[in-house]
Amino acid sequence: MESQDPAVVEAVKASGESNLERATAKAKETFDQLMNVSLNIAVTGKTGSGKSSFVNALRGLNDDDDEAAPTGVIETTEEVIMYERPEMPNVKIWDLPGIGSPNFKANKYLKDVKFDTYDFFIILNSERFMQNDIMLAKEVRKRKKNFYFVRSKIDSDIFAEQRKRGFDEKEVLSRIRGDCQKNLKELGDPKVFLISSFELDKYDFEMLQNTLVEELPIHKKSALLQAWPVCSAECLEKKIRFFERQIWAVCLASAGIAIIPVPGLSAACDASMVSLFFTRCFYAFGLDDRSLSRLSEKVNKPLQEYRAKSKFIEAFLEKIMSKPHACASFTALTISELLLSLFPGVGSVAAAGLSFATTQYLLRQGLSEMANIARKIRKEAELDAVL
Incomplete structure (x- = not known):
């Protein structure tokens, strides 16, 4: 294996490929399919x-x-x-x-x-x-x-x-x-x-x-x-599992680590890929204003306040969604400061870029936060209880 970083080893294994170079190529293809x-x-x-x-x-x-x-x-x-x-x-x-x-x-x-x-x-x-x-x-x-x-x-x-x-x-x-x-x-x-x-x-x-x-x-x-619109708790969980299975590809594709010959790996993250991943999660889970407004009307309950309880989602909306034209030019340091401030205990991030393990951790934590808020909103709407 080209790198002994456990997070990289794990991602290569998840890809089903035998080495880092092949895994990275597959990651880029998988990410392209995810978005396009x-x-x-x-x-x-x-x-x-x-x-x-x-x-x-x-x-x-x-x-x-x-x-x-x-x-x-x-x-x-x-x-x-x-x-x-x-x-x-x-x-x-x-x-x-x-x-x-x-x-x-x-x-x-x-x-x-x-x-x-x-x-x-x-x-x-x-x-x-x-x-x-x-x-x-x-x-x-x-x-x-x-x-x-x-x-x-x-x-x-x-x-x-x-x-x-x-x-x-x-x-x-x-x-x-x-x-x-x-x-x-x-x-x-x-x-x-x-x-x-x-x-x-x-x-x-x-x-x-x-x-x-x-x-x-x-x-x-x-x-x-x-x-596909979120129509049940099972549908939401299916979406969550789908995005969880894509994390390895986002990490490998965004880090571009196949061309970095340094053992141990500390690579700058392509933050536009990370922000695109979170944007797709945000809409797929029905956390956008339009979806929440429609659901609120259906159950006659204010539901957007539950989204506001998530510091991650609020920061995501403020820093990324409000400036979509700027996503591609985000630096690794900018997005790391945003996410690491919301998920303390990860460790410091070097100015040169995010480590692969940190990128993976942030993706998992951000996805988990969005998923949990989506679950809470659905629970508050009492749709599944009625069914």
Whole structure:
């Protein structure tokens, strides 16, 4: 091993490579995927099925937010429209016109919407799936891409059924699912996900996420796990574990230690990489203003005050998020002073730069602090207790 620093040895082992040079090369590739791998999600289906609301939900927006996809009781999507998550421009959600709408006939739909652009298709319907949906799924399957049937507006169905005597929510959901699958039997036995775009913590939204994670290529899973809205405690924990597994790559990639021939290693940290890592954690855990405001409205509780209890997050917002243009020019000393002041007991940092072990420690502590605040906010919101 090129260095006897235990932290470096640990990171090389985590990489699965046999030496430092190979581990560093893999770290740079892993970090690049973490930040830049593209994911293109196509949302399509019957006119009026709630596609735009679903797109907004995936982006963490309410339908009446300024940046939201337009919604309404009539067809509002007349052309293919691409929406980004502002904090993750590499993840794109495409709101496609309803199949069979005047300008997009079923027999040439996939050509008109540029099929090859998308990684997978989500086919929505707010009622029962019809022949156009089946025809679309067959064409997608023929071209060797995945599709997922989503039965939308489940909250409206449940609300309507609650007025009836002997209402049983499980029975209603089972009946809806069975009816959908009956109409899709010629496709085999495709899964049908029952979803409300306004209540992501209910029904099958998390099951859809789990299925996508299982079936996407490894390099695409990274983008999905970061971008998918936090819909449950299990979803949050999955995100936390994902970022914990990336720490070795951030450390090796940011330190650039493969080209440093000094045994024992004391390397300047590329602070822009560290700040990018924490920025992704911040948004993925739903700690940003928009996510917290939406959650506060849902549970009718002020939740941003819990974020303010974290000195690390407050300093992070002040020093990094408020000056995104300056991130790339941060020096190792600047970020070390910020983080080490919040996590005392690490030891002093030399002016020449951060040691690899210190970088690793700071990443772990910063991630842990963000994760714990996200858990506390979710606990205060009492969402999981209700479920």
